[in-house]
Amino acid sequence: MLSFNSVSFTYQSGGNILDNLSFNVRPGEFISIVGVSGSGKSTIFRLVTGLDEPSAGIISLASDQNNQRLGKVGYMPQQDLLLPWRTILENACLPLEIAGMDKREARNQVMPLLHEFGLAGTKDDYPAKLSGGMKQRVAFLRAVLSGNPLLLLDEPFSALDAITKLSMQEWLVTQWERRKSTVLFITHDIEEALFLSDRIFLLQNKPVTSVDVIEIPLGRPRTRSDLHRPEMLLLKEKLMSRLQSEVTV
Amino acid sequence: MKNMTSPLIVIMFLSCWELGARLYDKAFILPSPIQIFIRFWELKKVLLLQHLPATLLTIIIGLLISIVAGTAIAVWMSSSLGIRKALYPILIASQMIPIIALAPIFVLWFGYTIWSKVAVTVLITFFPITVNTFDGLSSDKKEMQELFLTMGATKKDYFFKYSVPTALPQFFSGLKIAVTLSVIGAAIGEWLGAQAGLGYFSRRMMTQFDGAAVFAPIFVLTVLGVGLFFCVTFIENRLLKWRTKN
Ligand SMILES: Nc1ncnc2c1ncn2[C@@H]1O[C@H](COP(=O)(O)OP(=O)(O)OP(=O)(O)O)[C@@H](O)[C@H]1O
Ligand SMILES: [Mg+2]
Numbered sequence: 001m002l003s004f005n006s007v008s009f010t011y012q013s014g015g016n017i018l019d020n021l022s023f024n025v026r027p028g029e030f031i032s033i034v035g036v037s038g039s040g041k042s043t044i045f046r047l048v049t050g051l052d053e054p055s056a057g058i059i060s061l062a063s064d065q066n067n068q069r070l071g072k073v074g075y076m077p078q079q080d081l082l083l084p085w086r087t088i089l090e091n092a093c094l095p096l097e098i099a100g101m102d103k104r105e106a107r108n109q110v111m112p113l114l115h116e117f118g119l120a121g122t123k124d125d126y127p128a129k130l131s132g133g134m135k136q137r138v139a140f141l142r143a144v145l146s147g148n149p150l151l152l153l154d155e156p157f158s159a160l161d162a163i164t165k166l167s168m169q170e171w172l173v174t175q176w177e178r179r180k181s182t183v184l185f186i187t188h189d190i191e192e193a194l195f196l197s198d199r200i201f202l203l204q205n206k207p208v209t210s211v212d213v214i215e216i217p218l219g220r221p222r223t224r225s226d227l228h229r230p231e232m233l234l235l236k237e238k239l240m241s242r243l244q245s246e247v248t249v
Numbered sequence: 250m251k252n253m254t255s256p257l258i259v260i261m262f263l264s265c266w267e268l269g270a271r272l273y274d275k276a277f278i279l280p281s282p283i284q285i286f287i288r289f290w291e292l293k294k295v296l297l298l299q300h301l302p303a304t305l306l307t308i309i310i311g312l313l314i315s316i317v318a319g320t321a322i323a324v325w326m327s328s329s330l331g332i333r334k335a336l337y338p339i340l341i342a343s344q345m346i347p348i349i350a351l352a353p354i355f356v357l358w359f360g361y362t363i364w365s366k367v368a369v370t371v372l373i374t375f376f377p378i379t380v381n382t383f384d385g386l387s388s389d390k391k392e393m394q395e396l397f398l399t400m401g402a403t404k405k406d407y408f409f410k411y412s413v414p415t416a417l418p419q420f421f422s423g424l425k426i427a428v429t430l431s432v433i434g435a436a437i438g439e440w441l442g443a444q445a446g447l448g449y450f451s452r453r454m455m456t457q458f459d460g461a462a463v464f465a466p467i468f469v470l471t472v473l474g475v476g477l478f479f480c481v482t483f484i485e486n487r488l489l490k491w492r493t494k495n
Pocket of ligand 1: 011013035036037038040042
């Protein structure tokens with residue numbers, strides 16, 4: 001689906017972020033990326049989306065034939081970035097319009113999805129009227145409608161309150177299972193990563209030279225109580241201490 | 250109940266004026282509001298059918314030119330830093346020109362045609378449109394541009410689907426200022442040389458010591474300015490429904 005092959009990246013202003021990093025993402029996987037603040041998680045997304053190019057190494061994307069990654073992945077930024085002058089329906093239509101679809105056709109295609117995404121009845125509302133959780137749903141729907149099987153979500157729930165966050169996590173899993181998309185998910189919340197992911201990538205060192213891959217020993221569907229199993233508690237402890245050691249480096 | 254304070258203030262102001270004018274009792278210098286209104290009523294045909302259309306035409310042509318040229322310059326400036334750095338000082342300098350002094354030159358160039366008046370109007374109205382639209386266009390967010398890029402958007406997509414709607418509220422702020430100034434611009438232009446128009450009529454009455462008839466077209470100009478302002482506000486609320494609905 002996606003692979004990084006000895007990728008290095010340095011910002012022009014001098015920060016060396018990735019050094020000879022390699023990893024692989026399989027189709028249909030749910031992968032969480034965790035790492036301390038400033039370790040380079042968002043930078044990895046910028047590289048995958050094609051906003052930045054690696055200074056060395058190869059990034060290959062299944063949907064990408066001619067080495068042009070812009071427009072080939074669905075990207076959901078941390079802030080919802082909805083357009084305030086567009087209604088919910090119109091916001092969701094944006095990627096289709098950009099892809100050149102006729103406005104009416106785009107509407108017809110998006111309309112049934114609003115219900116499926118738990119946005120029924122908000123179609124003519126403006127984003128300012130919606131709660132944080134609802135806005136994130138719209139942003140997610142918009143990412144899905146980019147039509148790309150690989151979705152990148154950058155801390156989508158970090159601004160939500162604890163309860164909304166939990167229900168959005170469950171909602172996200174349902175959507176992911178139904179759409180069979182591949183998800184890369186950045187988070188600071190270990191529990192969130194454990195609950196959602198097939199595998200967790202923990203960024204190591206600074207600059208990042210490798211990812212520590214952690215397989216989650218849980219099947220699906222999962223429940224919250226699965227997180228309280230002894231092996232999961234151990235895993236959580238392990239992840240916590242790894243992150244802490246990264247901070248002190 | 251709507252807010253009644255501003256009508257009250259206007260009524261109080263007019264009453265004081267009325268009282269003062271009656272005590273002073275020199276209508277050719279200070280006519281009272283009632284005298285002005287009576288004079289307006291007597292002159293209504295000439296004012297509304299002959300001079301108002303002339304002024305209105307000047308204002309509309311002037312505003313149209315300002316809107317087209319002003320937004321074009323704003324878009325051009327926002328397209329590159331070099332152009333912005335080159336144009337901004339010139340733009341500001343253009344507002345330092347004393348227009349009253351320049352207007353006679355316009356008359357020299359364009360004669361007593363409508364174009365000398367249009368030129369004055371354009372000169373004072375394009376600035377608020379350009380500056381405000383430019384500010385609006387520059388207030389775009391980098392994250393938004395990147396989001397558009399990740400969707401595979403072209404420059405054109407980004408401009409029409411993001412930059413234009415972002416700049417629209419600012420454009421309207423500029424237009425509201427421009428509309429108010431356009432009335433002043435047209436009147437100044439007519440003062441300095443014209444064959445018709447409310448400004449011209451007011452000046453002509455001055456030479457005849459007809460105080461009330463000097464004020465009557467000014468009254469019409471004021472109403473015109475307020476009317477144009479409300480037109481713009483109406484269109485603005487229509488186009489920017491999302492702001493009022495929130
Ligand atoms: N445009 C840029 N130019 C130069 N340096 C940058 C730029 N963007 C980010 N950096 C630096 O690169 C490093 C990694 O940034 P990145 O945003 O990828 O971190 P992150 O892991 O997403 O952090 P967070 O968890 O806080 O979001 C940081 O030290 C940051 O200061
Ligand atoms: Mg980040």
